[in-house]
Amino acid sequence: MESEKILETVRMIADENLDVRTITMGISLLDCIDSDSTRACQKIYEKITTKAKNLVKVGEQIQEEYGIPIINKRVTVTPISLIAAASSDQDYLKYAKTLDKAAKACGINFIGGFSALVQNGYQKGDRILIKSLPQALAQTNLVCASVNVGSTKSGINMDAVKEMGQVVKDASKLDVMTNAKMVIFCNAVEDNPFMAGGFCGVSEPDTVINVGVSGPGVVKAALEKVKGQSMDVVAETIKKTAFKVTRMGQMVGSIASKRLGVPFGIVDLSLAPTPAVGDSVAQILEEIGLEQVGTHGTTAALAMLNDAVKKGGIMACSHVGGLSGAFIPVSEDAGMIDAVEAGTLNLSKLEAMTAVCSVGLDMIAIPGDTPAATISAMIADEAAIGMINNKTTAVRVIPVPGKDVGDHVEFGGLLGHAPIMPVNQASSAAMIQRGGIIPAPIHSFKN
Amino acid sequence: MKAVLTTVGQDQVGIIAGVSQYLAENKVNILDLSQTIMDGYFTMMMMVEVPDEGKEFSQIAQDLTALGTKLGVEIRIRNAEIYQAMHQL
Numbered sequence: 001m002e003s004e005k006i007l008e009t010v011r012m013i014a015d016e017n018l019d020v021r022t023i024t025m026g027i028s029l030l031d032c033i034d035s036d037s038t039r040a041c042q043k044i045y046e047k048i049t050t051k052a053k054n055l056v057k058v059g060e061q062i063q064e065e066y067g068i069p070i071i072n073k074r075v076t077v078t079p080i081s082l083i084a085a086a087s088s089d090q091d092y093l094k095y096a097k098t099l100d101k102a103a104k105a106c107g108i109n110f111i112g113g114f115s116a117l118v119q120n121g122y123q124k125g126d127r128i129l130i131k132s133l134p135q136a137l138a139q140t141n142l143v144c145a146s147v148n149v150g151s152t153k154s155g156i157n158m159d160a161v162k163e164m165g166q167v168v169k170d171a172s173k174l175d176v177m178t179n180a181k182m183v184i185f186c187n188a189v190e191d192n193p194f195m196a197g198g199f200c201g202v203s204e205p206d207t208v209i210n211v212g213v214s215g216p217g218v219v220k221a222a223l224e225k226v227k228g229q230s231m232d233v234v235a236e237t238i239k240k241t242a243f244k245v246t247r248m249g250q251m252v253g254s255i256a257s258k259r260l261g262v263p264f265g266i267v268d269l270s271l272a273p274t275p276a277v278g279d280s281v282a283q284i285l286e287e288i289g290l291e292q293v294g295t296h297g298t299t300a301a302l303a304m305l306n307d308a309v310k311k312g313g314i315m316a317c318s319h320v321g322g323l324s325g326a327f328i329p330v331s332e333d334a335g336m337i338d339a340v341e342a343g344t345l346n347l348s349k350l351e352a353m354t355a356v357c358s359v360g361l362d363m364i365a366i367p368g369d370t371p372a373a374t375i376s377a378m379i380a381d382e383a384a385i386g387m388i389n390n391k392t393t394a395v396r397v398i399p400v401p402g403k404d405v406g407d408h409v410e411f412g413g414l415l416g417h418a419p420i421m422p423v424n425q426a427s428s429a430a431m432i433q434r435g436g437i438i439p440a441p442i443h444s445f446k447n
Numbered sequence: 448m449k450a451v452l453t454t455v456g457q458d459q460v461g462i463i464a465g466v467s468q469y470l471a472e473n474k475v476n477i478l479d480l481s482q483t484i485m486d487g488y489f490t491m492m493m494m495v496e497v498p499d500e501g502k503e504f505s506q507i508a509q510d511l512t513a514l515g516t517k518l519g520v521e522i523r524i525r526n527a528e529i530y531q532a533m534h535q536l
Binding site: 010068251 | 453
């Protein structure tokens, strides 16, 4: 093997923050359903702690042997609204606490799947789960929640949109961190290894290993070598880099799957930033030639980046899935934070960016007194972008009680910190009050 | 297990001696070796065979990192598969 290639890999890991962001084990809980919730929770605890018993150990082994950092080990489960619906419980706190306890027993970083899928209406379990969300998130540490309110196939459930605005608001009053652990989706995917929106869909196998790669720093470093060259060269460079990064994810996933005796699902080809210097998606866009992210041209650069990442990664692994693209969370990306603070990046531009990237309005702190209807309307806008463009979109906004534009909030760790961003002051309440369902778009009828 | 050992740092007397002495003591066989000065830095790459019995791989990796600190260079050992996975179809 050529020395240059060996050194390239060494450099990517040592200097450019290349890592495997997560090895996530999907565990189906369909066989844990029981009309007695105590019995169901026992089965859930036993299944998770049995299946994921060695997840952390194997992750650490791979990290040591291959010298590649594996940042998180996570578990996703079947949406709890489906599992708990058989019980007569009036809230699902008990289930959330069981997930939290199981996650702590396994030593994992997060567990996702306190979720409900209501894009076409509610079943009993959905209603109870959504009502339980604020307390469930406030009283647990590692549980992540998601609610899918829309899809290209079924339209947008505006009753759920309305309710989720209120849930976000109520949860924020209990604890500011609650909303960092909850995502509201349109077109949610069933094999997402990333948090907070990961859950294990009903069509997934009993257990499955999914891997999420990262590497914004590697892409930026590669682009530094093609300064001034045409966009074709930029796209080509990103593709080649994404290929290499994804190959590593594929390798780590197949080794983990073999050692754990669990089938390998997908690699999620995402560029997931962290607040660390040199691990920023915003800085890739700036390297392409924007003085600061958020200025004119940002959407075009991001669209190209997102597409090139997919093209490069798709041949590098056997199955691609999850969200696969560039993430643009504000608080988790040093470049995004700088741009918001400088006034270059605002909510409207972020919304435009979500039309061409892999997710949506992510980790955005807003004033604590933002009305619930305004939050609902933000969710509706994002869901509409997802529904019409046949893509996943999501909202993870964080109202911070007692804080206003100009203030800051600290989340810590991978979640970073964020300046409070201004929201539009004109009311959307009358539209949100209508409820009902926005019908599926015409291009969803393909049969 | 086949592994790649990389040593990068300021050139000085005794780097190769130090590394190969440690490898010999731990029955790690050197299969291939290349060495060059790149951007002013001493850069050495070794393909080695780590025996399945004997010291744990993680222990060897830790020992080598410590040896690197002593010699003033950065020493890393990784399962060779990672390089093949990333650069070869």
